[in-house]
Amino acid sequence: MxxxxxxxxxxxxxxxxxxxxxxxxxxxxxxxxxxxxxxxxxxxxxxxxxxxxxxxxxxxxxxxxxxxxxxxxxxxxxxxxxxxxxxxxxxxxxxxxxxxxxxxxxxxxxxPILVECVIRGYITGSAWKEYRQSGTLANEPLADGLRESEHLKPPIFSPSTKAEQGKHDENITFGQVVDLLGSDLAGQLRELSLETYQYGRKVAENSGIILADTKFEFGLDHSGKLLLIDEVLTPDSSRFWPKESYEVGRSQPSLDKQPIRDWLDALSDWDKSPPxxxxxxxxxxxxxxxxxxxxxxxxxxxxxxxxxxxxxxxx
Ligand SMILES: Nc1ncnc2c1ncn2[C@@H]1O[C@H](COP(=O)(O)OP(=O)(O)O)[C@@H](O)[C@H]1O
Ligand SMILES: [Mg+2]
Known part of the structure; x- marks a missing residue:
């Protein structure tokens, strides 16, 4: 249709x-x-x-x-x-x-500033994988005993480099962001990202959506002014979980792509690379x-x- x-x-x-x-x-x-x-x-x-x-x-x-x-x-x-x-x-x-x-x-x-400003409010995906292996997130230690999909209090700024097309982004530490951009700009990105995530999380929560994590991008305009760019708090740049089925200790279904993931996952003969x-x-x-x-x-x-x-x- x-x-x-x-x-x-x-x-x-x-x-x-x-x-x-x-x-x-x-x-x-x-x-x-x-x-x-x-x-x-x-x-x-x-x-x-x-x-x-x-x-x-x-x-x-x-x-x-x-x-x-x-x-x-x-x-x-x-x-x-x-x-x-x-x-x-x-x-x-x-x-x-x-x-x-x-x-x-x-x-x-x-x-565009070549750092993806990821905020994590729940531990899942690649962050869960790293934590399970080494107890850290972006090489910085986290509290002991966290379970999969558990609430992170407070939310964590977990930046990554913006990889070229076809490559995977790489997690970096806040210290590496400071080395790349200087401490003023790095601090501004962290603050703005955390505040925007907190705002978004409250609003989404009222609609029964858990905003588990999200990614922001920033850029400098021709006069050097810092602007939030790209898409913002969408299901493509964030993990949206349905609040009613949230349960700590397991992975959560995604509100958007789950039918696609489930269908692809059930295929035995696709190795998750193109085509x-x-x-x-x-x-x-x-x-x-x-x-x-x-x-x-x-x-x-x-x-x-x-x-x-x-x-x-x-x-
Ligand atoms: N205001 C802007 N100025 C310059 N580049 C921008 C701006 N907003 C978004 N972009 C860039 O445009 C691209 C958006 O396309 P997208 O399909 O999301 O690409 P990607 O595969 O890199 O995520 C991204 O590379 C993003 O950094
Ligand atoms: Mg994009």
């Missing part, structure tokens, strides 16, 4: 700067980018061949929904997400509107339903009824 509208790769008549795992990033002018979230999905770090209908829209609108609330507290890159506002600023984008509408953000171009197997239509549909459900659960609004927020338009 959605097949003809899902987008695996966008093709706009603008310089394409980057095709990431999910987003196609175009240059609009010297200081402005159009970030188009495709419907690509990855699992086990492999981009799959089938798009998940509405996924790009969900990621873009969730980011806009958060940034509207967060902008009282910190500066971010989002200029406009409402398509009329985007076209008002860049009339040349009107002709391709159908290709980018609802899945795109017009943003301030920055020099990936084709997903059956019912798995694609189950994942699409999950993304829409997350949007509705988090914001309290149906995706189709959501009006993109307005941002003050800089001159």
């Amino acid at each position: 959605f097949e003809d509208t899902a987008v695996l790769e966008s093709e706009l008549d603008l310089p394409l700067l980057h095709r990431g795992k999910v987003r196609d990033v175009y240059e609009v002018d010297e200081d402005t980018l159009l970030m188009v979230a495709s419907d690509r999905v990855s699992a086990f770090d492999v981009v799959l061949s089938q798009p998940i209908p509405n996924k790009g829209e969900v990621l873009t609108q969730i980011t806009a929904w958060w940034l509207k609330q967060l902008e009282r507290h910190l500066e971010h890159h989002l200029i406009a997400v409402d398509p009329d506002a985007i076209v008002r600023r860049h009339p040349e984008l009107a002709a391709t509107r159908q290709a980018w509408v609802r899945r795109s953000m017009l943003v301030t171009r920055t020099n 990936p197997p084709d997903l059956p239509a019912e798995v694609v549909q189950a994942a699409a339903d999950r993304y829409e459900e997350i949007f509705q659960r988090l914001t309290g609004i149906q995706l189709a009824d959501f009006q993109p927020p307005h941002f003050s338009e800089p001159q």
Whole structure:
């Protein structure tokens, strides 16, 4: 039913700067980018061949929904997400509107800082693996006796390097971030990330979602101002767990990709490296339903009824 509208790769008549795992990033002018979230999905770090209908829209609108609330507290890159506002600023984008509408953000171009600012509020995934082996997280000791998926009090800043496409990010210590960026900037990244995570966790909790961990990215604009960039507190950049089934001592189902992971995991003949197997239509549909459900659960609004927020338009 959605097949003809899902987008695996966008093709706009603008310089394409980057095709990431999910987003196609175009240059609009010297200081402005159009970030188009495709419907690509990855699992086990492999981009799959089938798009998940509405996924790009969900990621873009969730980011806009958060940034509207967060902008009282910190500066971010989002200029406009409402398509009329985007076209008002860049009339040349009107002709391709159908290709980018609802899945795109017009943003301030920055020099991204090459550190992924991960905040962990629960111990899971690679952090759980390291802790089980050595009692540490990013080489720094943690309390004894933690169990899988246990609440970390307080949450931990656990940065990693931003790896090139196809490579895995590497965990680094706060000391290494200081060496890379200096103590002022490193401290700012840690503070902003922790505060933003704490805010997001409270809001998500009220919707019955545990925000187990998340990753922020920051960049410096042409005047050197620090901005929160990229997607923010989405199911792709975070682990969202359903509160009702949370149980310490085991791994938790993911609210979004679980149908895909389960189906791939049950295959005996795929070694989790490219090329990936084709997903059956019912798995694609189950994942699409999950993304829409997350949007509705988090914001309290149906995706189709959501009006993109307005941002003050800089001159
Ligand atoms: N305001 C910005 N200025 C410059 N680059 C940005 C900005 N916001 C996000 N980016 C970059 O755009 C890319 C987004 O595409 P994505 O599909 O998420 O890529 P990735 O596979 O690297 O995660 C990321 O590399 C991110 O660092
Ligand atoms: Mg990304």
